[in-house]
């Protein structure tokens with residue numbers, strides 16, 4: 001069991017992982033090897049002290065170099081569910097189960113609200129994990145919402161199992177193709193059904209009957225990720241030590257609220273790491 005699991009490969013997650021490592025804690029760090037998409041997209045960063053004017057791509061590169069220099073290698077998997085146990089936390093990521101005594105949510109701001117009905121049908125026809133639940137839909141008809149190109153291999157995997165796939169890409173130039181794949185030109189707005197989800201409703205009013213819906217996005221809404229987590233509006237509620245309402249669970253960065261800034265994310269990651277180390281010391 002790890003001392004700490006850090007979920008998020010952006011500035012908040014990196015800052016926490018670096019500090020936890022310096023505090024001699026064993027760290028399990030989930031993030032993309034490319035770093036944060038948001039940092040990468042920033043044309044010019046002028047408000048990060050000490051580095052002058054630099055592009056987001058350059059700062060991201062330096063973040064990656066720093067991680068490598070500290071022998072911190074992110075696990076490139078989406079965490080889709082976290083459960084609190086007597087010992088700490090169990091984390092599900094791409095069908096693998098991990099355990100940690102404490103966790104940090106550094107998942108960034110969730111820009112996608114989710115579809116109407118999505119939360120209601122989660123686990124009852126709606127899934128966030130292709131490798132965990134794909135086998136349930138062998139020979140069936142499914143809808144797949146692709147939030148980013150990094151999940152295209154998961155959509156291709158699902159198309160290999162399902163009889164028919166309605167694929168909705170939330171970005172341009174999706175490369176997934178297949179004889180059983182249809183790409184409607186209107187996005188999903190709602191999931192509907194009875195006891196289980198059985199249809200997706202599109203913005204143009206069409207209703208497509210499906211056996212299930214996979215939502216493959218860069219982030220999972222915090223309340224779906226950690227059941228019982230207290231929110232403050234759309235953000236995770238934290239105190240000045242970045243503690244959430246759940247013992248051993250901390251949050252940092254954009255997911256805790258505005259301003260959405262790199263320096264704030266890095267600072268909160270640092271505070272959280274120290275608070276987590278104190279929590280681990282108390283547990284002994």
Ligand SMILES: Cc1cc2nc3c(=O)[nH]c(=O)nc-3n(C[C@H](O)[C@H](O)[C@H](O)COP(=O)(O)OP(=O)(O)OC[C@H]3O[C@@H](n4cnc5c(N)ncnc54)[C@H](O)[C@@H]3O)c2cc1C
Pocket residue numbers: 007008009010011012013030031032035036037038039041042043044045046047048077078079080106107108109218219220225252253254255259260261262263265
């Ligand atoms: C175009 C643009 C320009 C910007 N310019 C500036 C600027 O000039 N100055 C400035 O200070 N800020 C700027 N920002 C804001 C800045 O990028 C963010 O405040 C910062 O990246 C927040 O860091 P974070 O670590 O909280 O979240 P993020 O950088 O969003 O990182 C979170 C990471 O966690 C991953 N993740 C989420 N959920 C999971 C999960 N369940 N499992 C595994 N991984 C997960 C996400 O994929 C993501 O990589 C800009 C943002 C944009 C979009």
